[in-house]
Amino acid sequence: MTGTWIILGAGSALAKAFAREAAKHGAHLILAGRNPQELATQEQDLRLRGAASVTCALFDAMNEQHRGALVAMAAQAKAPVSLYWAIGTMPEEAAMRADAVLCTQMVNSNFTSAMLTCNALLPLFEQQKAGAIVLLGSVAGDRGRKKNYQYGASKAGLAAYAQGLAAHLSAFQVPVLLVKPGVMDTPMTWGKKNPPLPLGVPEGLAKVCWQRAARGGTLYYPWFWWPIMLAILHLPRKIFNKLNF
Amino acid sequence: MILWGQTTLTGWGRTSRAATSAARPHTLSAVQEAVQNSPAILAHGLGRSYGDAALPTEAARAILTDQLDQLVSFDPQSGVLVAQAGVSFKTILETFLPRGWLIPVAPGTSFVTLGGAIANNVHGKNHPVAGALSRHILWVEVLTADGRVCRFSRTENAPAFFATLGGIGLTGIIVQAALQLTPAAGSCVAVTQHRCKNLEDLLAAFTSKPERDDYAVAWLDALSGGAALGRSIFERAHIAPGNAPVRLDGGPVFPLDLPSFALNPLSIRLFNKVRYAWVGRANPTLSIVPHAQFFYPLDRIQHWNRMYGKRGFHQFQCVIPDAAAPQALPKLLEMISQSARASFLAVLKRLGQEDENYLSYAMPGYVLALDFPNSPGTPEFLSTLNKFTRDVGGRVYLAKDSTLTADDLAAMYPRLPDFKRVLAELDPQEKFTSRMAQRLGLRRTA
Ligand SMILES: Cc1cc2nc3c(=O)[nH]c(=O)nc-3n(C[C@H](O)[C@H](O)[C@H](O)COP(=O)(O)OP(=O)(O)OC[C@H]3O[C@@H](n4cnc5c(N)ncnc54)[C@H](O)[C@@H]3O)c2cc1C
Ligand SMILES: NC(=O)c1ccc[n+]([C@@H]2O[C@H](COP(=O)([O-])OP(=O)(O)OC[C@H]3O[C@@H](n4cnc5c(N)ncnc54)[C@H](OP(=O)(O)O)[C@@H]3O)[C@@H](O)[C@H]2O)c1
Numbered sequence: 001m002t003g004t005w006i007i008l009g010a011g012s013a014l015a016k017a018f019a020r021e022a023a024k025h026g027a028h029l030i031l032a033g034r035n036p037q038e039l040a041t042q043e044q045d046l047r048l049r050g051a052a053s054v055t056c057a058l059f060d061a062m063n064e065q066h067r068g069a070l071v072a073m074a075a076q077a078k079a080p081v082s083l084y085w086a087i088g089t090m091p092e093e094a095a096m097r098a099d100a101v102l103c104t105q106m107v108n109s110n111f112t113s114a115m116l117t118c119n120a121l122l123p124l125f126e127q128q129k130a131g132a133i134v135l136l137g138s139v140a141g142d143r144g145r146k147k148n149y150q151y152g153a154s155k156a157g158l159a160a161y162a163q164g165l166a167a168h169l170s171a172f173q174v175p176v177l178l179v180k181p182g183v184m185d186t187p188m189t190w191g192k193k194n195p196p197l198p199l200g201v202p203e204g205l206a207k208v209c210w211q212r213a214a215r216g217g218t219l220y221y222p223w224f225w226w227p228i229m230l231a232i233l234h235l236p237r238k239i240f241n242k243l244n245f
Numbered sequence: 246m247i248l249w250g251q252t253t254l255t256g257w258g259r260t261s262r263a264a265t266s267a268a269r270p271h272t273l274s275a276v277q278e279a280v281q282n283s284p285a286i287l288a289h290g291l292g293r294s295y296g297d298a299a300l301p302t303e304a305a306r307a308i309l310t311d312q313l314d315q316l317v318s319f320d321p322q323s324g325v326l327v328a329q330a331g332v333s334f335k336t337i338l339e340t341f342l343p344r345g346w347l348i349p350v351a352p353g354t355s356f357v358t359l360g361g362a363i364a365n366n367v368h369g370k371n372h373p374v375a376g377a378l379s380r381h382i383l384w385v386e387v388l389t390a391d392g393r394v395c396r397f398s399r400t401e402n403a404p405a406f407f408a409t410l411g412g413i414g415l416t417g418i419i420v421q422a423a424l425q426l427t428p429a430a431g432s433c434v435a436v437t438q439h440r441c442k443n444l445e446d447l448l449a450a451f452t453s454k455p456e457r458d459d460y461a462v463a464w465l466d467a468l469s470g471g472a473a474l475g476r477s478i479f480e481r482a483h484i485a486p487g488n489a490p491v492r493l494d495g496g497p498v499f500p501l502d503l504p505s506f507a508l509n510p511l512s513i514r515l516f517n518k519v520r521y522a523w524v525g526r527a528n529p530t531l532s533i534v535p536h537a538q539f540f541y542p543l544d545r546i547q548h549w550n551r552m553y554g555k556r557g558f559h560q561f562q563c564v565i566p567d568a569a570a571p572q573a574l575p576k577l578l579e580m581i582s583q584s585a586r587a588s589f590l591a592v593l594k595r596l597g598q599e600d601e602n603y604l605s606y607a608m609p610g611y612v613l614a615l616d617f618p619n620s621p622g623t624p625e626f627l628s629t630l631n632k633f634t635r636d637v638g639g640r641v642y643l644a645k646d647s648t649l650t651a652d653d654l655a656a657m658y659p660r661l662p663d664f665k666r667v668l669a670e671l672d673p674q675e676k677f678t679s680r681m682a683q684r685l686g687l688r689r690t691a
Contacts, residue, residue, distance in 0.1 A: 045315040191250020
């Protein structure tokens with residue numbers, strides 16, 4: 001699915017890998033993020049890897065003007081336009097409980113902004129009847145766990161939105177893929193105490209996203225997180241509540 | 246702010262491990278911050294050196310360079326590629342081979358970083374014609390101990406340039422480099438294979454002069470001795486037209502550590518027999534294969550080093566100078582075959598003229614490389630092989646080594662004093678240090 005890919009949160013490690021995969025297939029790219037200077041350093045790299053064109057755009061999750069500008073840019077871009085959403089933050093849970101601003105920011109960047117951005121681009125997708133939407137959720141959204149239920153709640157919201165959006169856009173031949181990464185090998189997890197499981201590799205996820213985007217649906221990555229989450233989902237509440245994870 | 250994570254690094258042979266604190270920076274400024282805040286530090290690429298070249302000392306930290314992986318520029322007229330040091334050969338090949346450009350020097354795996362390949366000044370199966378990687382590096386930018394990023398080339402601080410090439414990471418952190426790519430006829434390789442009954446046969450094959458002989462290598466059954474000593478499969482190759490897809494994705498992952506008894510002399514003997522019988526032809530046969538099949542057969546199984554179990558393995562790789570080879574090679578092979586220390590992969594290839602860098606491994610002669618499962622007595626046996634190599638005027642390759650001594654190094658590498666002098670100027674406080682550097686007396690041990 002070439003044409004233009006808008007990468008939101010282009011500074012993220014997962015987004016970077018996906019942008020490279022899209023570049024390899026000759027896509028046009030719009031890199032949107034908070035720090036366009038830093039994104040500009042990716043520009044030449046992506047061109048050399050095969051991108052047809054690369055444009056950087058300033059995008060802060062809750063800034064309405066940025067959103068408006070992005071929609072205008074999308075209307076001008078080489079069709080069909082597709083969207084890859086990687087914006088997210090994962091602050092300490094305790095810190096968020098104590099700090100309403102921090103908690104709101106987290107919900108806004110993980111969930112609200114994704115919803116508002118897709119809503120704003122909806123007419124374009126309805127009209128072009130092509131392209132795809134990829135949203136990065138998380139396994140944390142499957143069941144709220146003691147360790148990260150606020151973050152998990154934002155991702156669960158995103159998941160519900162993605163389901164409805166997919167249903168809405170199915171009449172317009174625009175697939176929506178909700179990705180649920182397990183623990184990935186990225187700066188978000190580097191040096192942290194991670195579960196004793198192989199970390200997912202961003203390049204691997206990027207490849208799968210590229211192949212799966214046209215089909216939509218839900219994707220667990222690495223695959224073994226699907227049975228793990230299935231088991232966690234079905235743990236009896238009494239046991240689940242006692243677990244410290 | 247830089248994140249330091251606790252991690253355990255090992256060489257590819259997994260015989261020694263280093264629990265260390267490591268940073269994994271994305272940007273040059275983060276690399277600078279990490280170096281500035283650490284009294285002792287070492288760059289670690291993809292960890293494909295077998296021994297302790299890429300392992301920090303107890304007191305040192307590590308910079309994992311794999312995220313410094315941007316392509317910076319490419320000039321389609323001249324073929325000069327500028328890339329950050331963490332870019333892998335895999336990326337370079339996947340990106341540029343389909344466009345008709347090749348890395349002129351390729352080690353046996355594509356999972357190496359540009360920085361790591363420079364720091365070991367790697368060579369390929371075409372050393373006599375292409376030299377080592379250094380010949381194709383136009384300049385390097387190195388973050389040195391004083392915190393500055395300096396450009397070194399043949400005209401800009403040449404001593405520092407030749408110390409950085411093959412300098413096992415001790416001159417500083419290479420942040421980017423300019424590499425001259427070479428035009429490629431296509432992404433296929435024309436390989437001619439035939440069997441050699443013994444060493445005499447094999448050396449004759451190496452010295453015969455066909456029309457094109459860019460790449461040459463022999464796979465040797467290191468267990469057979471006596472009349473079958475040197476029994477091998479000889480391959481000669483050149484780049485051929487054709488558009489095979491350039492796919493270097495690691496294939497399946499070797500899933501677990503095999504128990505240490507899995508690779509025993511019997512199973513390896515069997516493997517070698519089968520492999521030899523497979524190429525059932527005494528007469529040369531030509532085949533056209535995709536690029537990776539000839540250059541990176543081992544990359545098809547990721548983490549194949551787990552096959553040797555938890556105790557790991559050593560690789561011994563030496564070069565035996567031409568003058569000594571006729572007597573020394575059979576002796577060396579006989580020692581190895583008699584030791585029955587079971588070596589899977591024995592490779593023989595040729596090197597040409599010495600390269601420009603101070604710690605150049607090359608000299609006109611034969612390279613022998615083989616794996617030894619790490620069992621009791623293996624390090625001692627390797628020391629015997631080191632001594633033998635030293636006595637016949639050869640050299641042991643640092644990218645594979647874990648047993649050389651400071652004396653061995655001085656005897657094998659005649660320009661070592663020059664290297665030490667430049668190091669003392671660039672890094673008097675010994676900020677950049679490794680286990681290998683300590684073992685070889687290049688760094689103090691405290
Ligand atoms: C299967 C296999 C086949 C091989 N075949 C060959 C072969 O045919 N020919 C050959 O020459 N070699 C061969 N090698 C060895 C390999 O090419 C070298 O060890 C190479 O240096 C590994 O690169 P790396 O990125 O993994 O570096 P590492 O092993 O991580 O590091 C190697 C050295 O480079 C230094 N270093 C790494 N990055 C930087 C940086 N940015 N700045 C400064 N110093 C740095 C490290 O400190 C260390 O001293 C082979 C290895 C394997 C596993
Ligand atoms: N890594 C994992 O293991 C993992 C697992 C499950 C799900 N995920 C999800 O995958 C996505 C990407 O993760 P990652 O690991 O690549 O994380 P990351 O590197 O931290 O990337 C997150 C990105 O979001 C951007 N961002 C945050 N707040 C923003 C805001 N208000 N406005 C604009 N941009 C904002 C950041 O921008 P800056 O670059 O400007 O900071 C950054 O580029 C996230 O949604 C994450 O929740 C990750």
